[in-house]
Every structure is written in C-alpha cells, then in structure tokens.
Amino acid sequence: MEPASQNFQIFVRFPEFRIPTRALIFQNPNPNLTLHHLKSSLFPTNSIPHSSLFFTLNGKPLPDSTPLSQKSPIAPLSTLTLHLRFNGGGGDGGATGAESRDCYLNMYAIKKPDKADPNEMRLSKWLNCSLSNEPLRHPVVIDKLGNLFNKEALVEGLLKKSLPKQYGYIKGLKDMIAVDLAEIPGAREVGTVKFQCPIAGVEFNGNYKFFALKSCGHVMSAKGFKEVKSSACLICHKEFAESDKLVINGSEDEVKELWEKLTEEKAKANNGKKSKKLRNGDAKGEEVAKLAGTKHGIEGNGVKSNGKESTKKFKATAPANATKAVYDSIFTSSKKKSDFKETYSCRSLPLGRN
Incomplete structure (x- = not known):
C-alpha cells in the first residue's frame, strides 16, 4: 500500500518585481530541497544572479540553505518575500551600525502610531x-x-x-x-x-x-x-x-469674539456687585450717623443741620455750666504726673518716690 502523499504549500511575494503573489505546492518534497533551488526555479541564471536575491519570513532574512520540507522551519502556508539585494554604493543595508541585521529590521518593524484623522x-x-x-x-x-x-x-x-x-x-x-x-x-x-x-x-x-x-x-x-x-x-x-x-x-475668530463678549459681561456683573456694596456701605453710614445723634439732621450739640450735612461726624462739646477741668476729667485723667526724674538704668524706680 502506497503512503499518502504529503503536500507542502507556501506563498511567495515579489514586492520589488511587480509580480503578483504566487502559491507554490510541493508534493512529497525532497528533504534536500532548499531555498536555493526555489530561486533557481523562479528565475533562470541568465536573467538575475541568484546572489542578488534573498528570502525573508516575517521580516527576518532566511539563508539559501533553508530546507523546504515538513521538518523545515518554514511552516506550511507561510508567506515568503523575495527581495533584490543591491551591492555597493552604500544604502544597501550591508552596514547598519546595529549588532545584527535582525536588530535593524526589528527597528523598522515597529508600527508607528497612526495620525489622527x-x-x-x-x-x-x-x-x-x-x-x-x-x-x-x-x-x-x-x-x-x-x-x-x-x-x-x-x-x-x-x-x-x-x-x-x-x-x-x-x-x-x-x-x-x-x-x-x-x-x-x-x-x-x-x-x-x-x-x-x-x-x-x-x-x-x-x-x-x-x-x-x-x-x-x-x-x-x-x-x-x-x-x-x-x-x-x-x-x-x-x-x-x-x-x-x-x-x-x-472658528477661531468667532470663539475669540465670544470670549470678548463673555469678558465684558463678567466685568459688568462685577461692577454691579461693587456698586451694590457701595450702596450698602452708605446705608451703614446712615445707621452710624443715627447712633451718633444725627438722626433727622440734628447734630450732637442740638443744632439742626441741612440734608447735605446729615452725615457730619458727632463732635462732643462741653456744657455751658461746666468748667473745662471738670469736663476733661470725665474722659481723661486730670491728675498731673509728679515732677520727678528717672534714672537711665531703671525707669520703673523714679527718684524721690521713697
């Protein structure tokens, strides 16, 4: 009884050759079949040198000795990419400044964040x-x-x-x-x-x-x-x-105009609050004037004043039948300090007090 046939299928992309992707099926592939043989079958020797071609898998280059079989590191239904290597002149990827070509490829494999639409x-x-x-x-x-x-x-x-x-x-x-x-x-x-x-x-x-x-x-x-x-x-x-x-x-200009209007409205509101406070302050001044004896335009000395001078401060004056010494004794101490001198070193012990 013949063993069942084992097929090994892969896909090959040609981004630099403008060739559509191909699907390759290997029936019972030879264990000795490698990527070098695959390049020879895709491109004759007289068209493109095989040394100028190399395969990559998921961004990683593969050597030409990589086998194409069930035990290959290339999994079935994988997609290989065939590249063209440009030798000399710089910019060919030969010298990347990195430890290995893998680091260089991984650096560009990182997807940059998309710009906001x-x-x-x-x-x-x-x-x-x-x-x-x-x-x-x-x-x-x-x-x-x-x-x-x-x-x-x-x-x-x-x-x-x-x-x-x-x-x-x-x-x-x-x-x-x-x-x-x-x-x-x-x-x-x-x-x-x-x-x-x-x-x-x-x-x-x-x-x-x-x-x-x-x-x-x-x-x-x-x-x-x-x-x-x-x-x-x-x-x-x-x-x-x-x-x-x-x-x-x-738009930016329209928002700027709205902001100016908003600022003006807030300024008017603040001015209204200030004027209200001032009016409240005048009312308090009238109450103080009433307590000071200026209610109904009458001053503290019993003399009636006009409406404009109703907020005049109360000024205490001595009664006609009181002497200045008696009246002053009510608010201040009329006793004079004794005439004595104090020492420089102790002001709390004046001379002559003992």
Whole structure:
C-alpha cells in the first residue's frame, strides 16, 4: 500500500518585481530541497544572479540553505518575500551600525502610531460631549463659547470641582444654555444618534454652520436661517434678537469674539456687585450717623443741620455750666504726673518716690 502523499504549500511575494503573489505546492518534497533551488526555479541564471536575491519570513532574512520540507522551519502556508539585494554604493543595508541585521529590521518593524484623522476629530467635536467625550444625549447644554456638553457630565464636574482649567469660566447653571437638537429619523435604530437642521435638513456634522437660539434653545443651521428669514424662531415662533444667535463650534475668530463678549459681561456683573456694596456701605453710614445723634439732621450739640450735612461726624462739646477741668476729667485723667526724674538704668524706680 502506497503512503499518502504529503503536500507542502507556501506563498511567495515579489514586492520589488511587480509580480503578483504566487502559491507554490510541493508534493512529497525532497528533504534536500532548499531555498536555493526555489530561486533557481523562479528565475533562470541568465536573467538575475541568484546572489542578488534573498528570502525573508516575517521580516527576518532566511539563508539559501533553508530546507523546504515538513521538518523545515518554514511552516506550511507561510508567506515568503523575495527581495533584490543591491551591492555597493552604500544604502544597501550591508552596514547598519546595529549588532545584527535582525536588530535593524526589528527597528523598522515597529508600527508607528497612526495620525489622527481630521474627519474623525471633526465628527467627535460635533457628536460627542466636550467634557466626557461620550455621544451627545439629551439633555444637552451649550456654554457661552459654543461648546456642547451632556448636562449630566457637566453638572457632575461642577459638583466634584473637577472641570479642566479650559472650562474654568463655567461656574454654575447660569453659564449653561439648554439646547434642543433635532434627531435624524431612523438614526437611533441603526445604533448611532445623529442630528440635523429641522428646517434645511442638513446634517449636524461640522460641514455646515449651526446656531443655537439663547432665547428658546432651538438649534438651526445658517442655511435654514437664510432660506426662511424671520425674526421669530421657525420652530416655536418665539421672537429673538440677532444677539440671541450663538454659533456652535465656531472658528477661531468667532470663539475669540465670544470670549470678548463673555469678558465684558463678567466685568459688568462685577461692577454691579461693587456698586451694590457701595450702596450698602452708605446705608451703614446712615445707621452710624443715627447712633451718633444725627438722626433727622440734628447734630450732637442740638443744632439742626441741612440734608447735605446729615452725615457730619458727632463732635462732643462741653456744657455751658461746666468748667473745662471738670469736663476733661470725665474722659481723661486730670491728675498731673509728679515732677520727678528717672534714672537711665531703671525707669520703673523714679527718684524721690521713697
């Protein structure tokens, strides 16, 4: 009974020869069959010198004496790559400065991190929360610079005081504006929630400019505002001013303009607080004046003053029938110190006291 045939199949790539990958099947291969014989079968001697060709497996070069059989270090169905060696002139990989050619190949075998896709970054900015980077889901809020947030994530960051420094201008709920994003019908069934302009139908993905109305919170595209010109919201018909339109994820210049407006608003608010404190200080001054005896414009000496001088400080004066010595004795000590001299070494023991 004849033994069952054993097939040994491999694949050979030719990246430098512009030849498609070949599948080679060896039926009951000879144990003496090596890569040198394989090169001879692929390229005749008169076309390319065999010394200029070498095989690699997973980036590692293989010697020509490597056998092609079941006991070969080359596993069945492996993919070999045939390279062309360029001798002389430098840059041929002969001198790498490394301990071995294997170190050199491994250095370039490390996959470098892929660069961020600008389209993915743009979509993430429009479809994800700026704080948690999770997909936007209602309730959604927007800050005064046009950044989108999941309200739950933003409130949690405020309570835990864990907001990044770049969002330090958000102090509470007054710095958030609730917005209403119109979902694309059927998008939720696919598994991804996407939004659109309810008027123009353009997708909320960064390819079009969108505005949020601070008065009602509805979000529409600039194209929708342009197609239907109105001073009222096209969804809820609430009147709005041009200053109520807040651009979402605006350009660098638009964000800079919004930041200037935000700074002006905070400056006005701080000035209002200062003026309120000053008014409270005037009220306290009036109470002090009343305690000092200036209530109803009457000074401490019983003389009535006009309204402008009602806050004049109280000045104590001696009664007409009291001498200056008696009156001074009430507030200060009228006893004069004895005339004596003190020594330089001990001021607490004046001379003549004994």
